[in-house]
Amino acid sequence: MEGNVNSYVYELYSPLTVSEFFNHPIFSTVLKNNVGDVEFKRLKNYFKVPKLNLKDYIDITHPFDLTFKSVNIENFKEDDEVLKKEKGYLNYSYEFDFDTLISSMPKGLFNPKALTKSIKELITNLNFLYKMSPIEMSDVVKISLNEKGLIDKELLKENVRKYYEYNNDGKSPTLLFKSERVSSSRKENNSLNRLLNVFETTKPYDFLKSKYKGVRPTSKDMQILEMILVDLQFSPAVCNVLIDFILKTQNNRLVKSYVEVIAGEWKRADLKTAKEAMEYAENTYKKLKQNNTKKSNVKKQETIPEWFGKVHEKEEMNDTELEGFFKEFS
Numbered sequence: 001m002e003g004n005v006n007s008y009v010y011e012l013y014s015p016l017t018v019s020e021f022f023n024h025p026i027f028s029t030v031l032k033n034n035v036g037d038v039e040f041k042r043l044k045n046y047f048k049v050p051k052l053n054l055k056d057y058i059d060i061t062h063p064f065d066l067t068f069k070s071v072n073i074e075n076f077k078e079d080d081e082v083l084k085k086e087k088g089y090l091n092y093s094y095e096f097d098f099d100t101l102i103s104s105m106p107k108g109l110f111n112p113k114a115l116t117k118s119i120k121e122l123i124t125n126l127n128f129l130y131k132m133s134p135i136e137m138s139d140v141v142k143i144s145l146n147e148k149g150l151i152d153k154e155l156l157k158e159n160v161r162k163y164y165e166y167n168n169d170g171k172s173p174t175l176l177f178k179s180e181r182v183s184s185s186r187k188e189n190n191s192l193n194r195l196l197n198v199f200e201t202t203k204p205y206d207f208l209k210s211k212y213k214g215v216r217p218t219s220k221d222m223q224i225l226e227m228i229l230v231d232l233q234f235s236p237a238v239c240n241v242l243i244d245f246i247l248k249t250q251n252n253r254l255v256k257s258y259v260e261v262i263a264g265e266w267k268r269a270d271l272k273t274a275k276e277a278m279e280y281a282e283n284t285y286k287k288l289k290q291n292n293t294k295k296s297n298v299k300k301q302e303t304i305p306e307w308f309g310k311v312h313e314k315e316e317m318n319d320t321e322l323e324g325f326f327k328e329f330s
Contacts, residue, residue: 018047025125025157096124100134100216105142114150122153130164131236133205135222139163167230199244199274200237204229207240211247224259232267241277242266249288 015021022028022044032040098120102112115123127137140163144156202210208217208225217225228234228242246259271277 026129096127097134101138104138111149119151126160130160196274199240204236204239221254224254237274238271238277241274245281
């Protein structure tokens with residue numbers, strides 16, 4: 001900063017080599033999804049180096065020391081100012097939970113030392129692209145181990161892609177720039193919109209984990225979560241609303257048989273967004289109240305989830321802000 005003028009220093013990195021680009025789990029996938037299979041293969045073939053059969057050839061390259069000799073002139077000094085090739089690496093604002101991944105692997109099957117720097121970088125990139133929880137990633141890692149118990153990189157990339165496509169109707173992911181613009185319908189910073197934002201931006205695993213006060217959920221609850229996301233293919237946002245609704249109305253219990261009934265009903269209703277799910281939950285709760293008049297004098301329940309205040313630093317809300325979904329749960 002010089003006076004009122006901002007001064008910036010730009011650090012430039014060399015682009016990835018062709019080999020690095022086409023073998024990168026994110027860039028190669030995004031390129032293929034955006035240009036299509038035909039153009040992707042054409043581009044890849046363009047940069048391929050032909051393989052030559054050198055069986056009948058003789059290597060006539062001379063050794064370096066037989067080509068050049070050293071003479072005493074001036075002492076060599078390394079020059080730090082000479083142009084060098086520096087690579088840039090993808091940085092993320094979050095850290096992948098490798099501790100959970102390791103704890104989810106069967107003992108004796110996987111050696112934690114196999115998580116080298118390059119393997120961790122690969123898993124972090126795959127996690128960003130395919131949006132997988134540590135539990136989901138551990139399941140894929142299990143079937144991507146070689147005979148030595150080490151992670152096969154190519155097999156891992158293939159299995160993660162297959163897992164994603166299986167759970168997303170054969171679709172592949174791509175990248176979009178995040179927009180900071182807020183739609184007019186969501187500009188109001190009231191409690192409902194803030195909760196909608198939490199439902200839409202929180203991973204179901206993290207959402208369920210928040211119900212356990214930050215402790216990893218039980219295996220039975222994780223199976224229920226897997227059933228909702230994998231078997232019924234709920235969107236993460238709708239899954240979060242469903243979990244929250246059932247815990248609120250069932251005294252903080254997740255009973256698989258009951259969850260299956262409600263989840264099946266919501267699936268038939270074809271709910272796509274958190275807002276649709278919240279409106280559906282509101283109407284369902286109205287019917288429950290009408291059919292259960294005996295409980296009309298039951299003490300009012302807290303309408304805001306326990307985790308909400310922690311995420312938003314326990315901000316106070318006026319009664320006028322509690323509308324829609326909250327109003328019917330009061």
